[in-house]
Amino acid sequence: MDLGDWSHGVRVEAAERGFLAWLRDGTSVLLRPVGADDKMRIEEGLSNMSPRSIYYRFGRQMKRLSDRELQYFTEVDQVQHIAWCAVDPADPSETGLGIGRLIREPDRPARAEFALTVIDPYHGLGLGTVLLATLKTLAELQEIEILRACVLAENHAVIAWFQRLGARLVDSDCQVILDWDLRDGSPDTCSAQRFQALSQQIRQVLGERPTRWIEEVEPL
Numbered sequence: 001m002d003l004g005d006w007s008h009g010v011r012v013e014a015a016e017r018g019f020l021a022w023l024r025d026g027t028s029v030l031l032r033p034v035g036a037d038d039k040m041r042i043e044e045g046l047s048n049m050s051p052r053s054i055y056y057r058f059g060r061q062m063k064r065l066s067d068r069e070l071q072y073f074t075e076v077d078q079v080q081h082i083a084w085c086a087v088d089p090a091d092p093s094e095t096g097l098g099i100g101r102l103i104r105e106p107d108r109p110a111r112a113e114f115a116l117t118v119i120d121p122y123h124g125l126g127l128g129t130v131l132l133a134t135l136k137t138l139a140e141l142q143e144i145e146i147l148r149a150c151v152l153a154e155n156h157a158v159i160a161w162f163q164r165l166g167a168r169l170v171d172s173d174c175q176v177i178l179d180w181d182l183r184d185g186s187p188d189t190c191s192a193q194r195f196q197a198l199s200q201q202i203r204q205v206l207g208e209r210p211t212r213w214i215e216e217v218e219p220l
């Protein structure tokens, strides 16, 4: 497949500190690393999520995050805790549209738990796919081999989606644990092949730049 082509209905292009993606409906979003000054964006993002989405993401209802949670979600080193967000590039205040993170297990750093959130008005446009493809690309750049998801058992659509991409069920109770071993290669599903093509596009536009950005960041 020509990586310059549209894949998954999404097109990507390098930007100064991240990349631009055009979603299925033509809306553009900027993907970039999360920083300490994104606290307000995360708070705003929460106010643009339905109670159901909040429950699926956090396992409980909440109106706002505590200062401690906001610090945890934004003051990340991009090595142990990797977090990228999607923002509106047309808005000078860069409204937060979605966020994804990978947190390495302390005693097994090649395995990282991941989580994704997209604000409800942007659901179904491919932004979740772009965020997940970004996380997968960053994981591969930083030698993470297994992505682990902990998903509420009633979140059927997300469990089925991760399975279409190659994640395998590890445990199933009120929470379902899925492991996605990136060394296994893509399954032969249409979804996985399109996802792989998108991930390759992202890898191509990012190159080695994320590693350089980590080196440039002052230690927290």
Ligand SMILES: CC(C)(COP(=O)(O)OP(=O)(O)OC[C@H]1O[C@@H](n2cnc3c(N)ncnc32)[C@H](O)[C@@H]1OP(=O)(O)O)[C@@H](O)C(=O)NCCC(=O)NCCS
Pocket: 052, 053, 054, 056, 057, 114, 115, 116, 117, 118, 119, 122, 123, 124, 125, 126, 127, 128, 129, 130, 150, 151, 155, 157, 158, 161, 164, 191
């Ligand atoms: C999960 C989430 C990030 C998906 O974001 P999105 O931008 O809507 O996702 P996309 O449009 O890229 O779709 C991703 C895949 O999920 C499928 N999907 C998304 N919503 C769906 C739904 N309601 N029913 C069935 N499938 C659905 C899409 O068909 C697509 O699969 P495909 O590529 O095989 O066709 C978003 O719904 C969300 O933030 N949910 C609340 C938090 C959450 O559940 N997080 C996951 C656990 S950490």
